[in-house]
Amino acid sequence: METLYIDDQIFIPIISDYGFKATFGNELNTLFLRKSLQALIKSDIPIKEVMFDKNTFEGITQDGRSGIFDLACRDENDNHFIVEMQYGDAPYFVQRMKFYALHKFNAMVKRGKFDYGTLTKIYCVAILANDILPYKDYHTLANLRNEKAELFDDQMTFITIELDKFTLQEVDCQTDLHKLIYTMKTIHTVTQPTQFPKFWDEEWLKVAIDELDSRKMTPDEKASLEILIARNAESVKAESRRIKEARQIEKIETIKNALKMGLTVEQCALLVNVSTDFVISVQQQILAN
Structure with a gap:
């Protein structure tokens, strides 16, 4: 909305x-x-x-x-x-x-x-x-x-x-x-x-x-409104970014655990609903560490 x-x-x-x-x-x-x-x-x-x-x-x-x-x-x-x-x-x-x-x-x-x-x-x-x-x-x-x-x-x-x-x-x-x-x-x-x-x-x-x-509204009230709207919009954007990052981290951790359990790249991709390339990139991170 x-x-x-x-x-x-x-x-x-x-x-x-x-x-x-x-x-x-x-x-x-x-x-x-x-x-x-x-x-x-x-x-x-x-x-x-x-x-x-x-x-x-x-x-x-x-x-x-x-x-x-x-x-x-x-x-x-x-x-x-x-x-x-x-x-x-x-x-x-x-x-x-x-x-x-x-x-x-x-x-x-x-x-x-x-x-x-x-x-x-x-x-x-x-x-x-x-x-x-x-x-x-x-x-x-x-x-x-x-x-x-x-x-x-x-x-x-x-x-x-x-x-x-x-x-x-x-x-x-x-x-x-x-x-x-x-x-x-x-x-x-x-x-x-x-x-x-x-x-x-x-x-x-x-x-x-x-x-x-x-x-x-008076001009001052309108100005206050615009400030609040801008502040709220930035807050929503910042929160959306944080949620996206948190979900990304959650997906990576799930993939790591799934790979440790022996699931294939294709199975991990299906489990987390990501591409096989994403799973392979996580797999390469594990090997690099």
């Missing part, structure tokens, strides 16, 4: 760093955030209030791997929400979600809540442009369950949205979750108000869409 802003684009992509902070991270008006979180966790209970955690995970909230730990907040019942946006490749993303959630869990305990029965809930939300899970569903909600898929514990909940898997058209969007994902996936492609779906007149979505309207 293309997420970069271009000069003649009316609306800034929500999935961009700037767009996400202007909508989900809007501290002056949290209506969009509250309605979105309620939809994402599939709750029938409205979230009345959210308080942003300013210094959560200081020093590790931006990891330079094309993923941005965007925000952490609490509702009026002290339930915790962690939200991360990912617009590039996402290796080991599930492990990162667990890291964030467990870090929050440990912080809650250290603050003196040693009665584990009173611990409030933690919702770790990941919104991704690309696919990472081997399921067809675009919305995945996961808890700790036993071998019969029965709920073992719901104090931690992991929610994943994969935008590429969402294919519903405007007419099919009936729930707030549908409307949210449709908006995230299409808002930056709209060029005329006549293209607005009717549900974009709902107040919670209007709040977000107004924040994304580039026509309402």
Whole structure:
């Protein structure tokens, strides 16, 4: 999915760093955030209030791997929400979600809540442009369950949205979750108000869409936007290079092990899905060393 802003684009992509902070991270008006979180966790209970955690995970909230730990907040019942946006490749993303959630869990305990029965809930939300899970569903909600898929514990909940898997058209969007994902996936492609779906007149979505309207930005705000976009683009490129290099190293190590086990060059090439010339080059490296 293309997420970069271009000069003649009316609306800034929500999935961009700037767009996400202007909508989900809007501290002056949290209506969009509250309605979105309620939809994402599939709750029938409205979230009345959210308080942003300013210094959560200081020093590790931006990891330079094309993923941005965007925000952490609490509702009026002290339930915790962690939200991360990912617009590039996402290796080991599930492990990162667990890291964030467990870090929050440990912080809650250290603050003196040693009665584990009173611990409030933690919702770790990941919104991704690309696919990472081997399921067809675009919305995945996961808890700790036993071998019969029965709920073992719901104090931690992991929610994943994969935008590429969402294919519903405007007419099919009936729930707030549908409307949210449709908006995230299409808002930056709209060029005329006549293209607005009717549900974009709902107040919670209007709040977000107004924040994304580039026509309402001051020159300084536009300059800040361009800087953020350039920074994010470089981050994505750097991460893509690191992933490619890591996969190359993994292939080489697999080939080395396969050759030691006695597999032929052709078998190694088939195993790792590379050319025989690549396997031969690895083989020559082994002999040279």
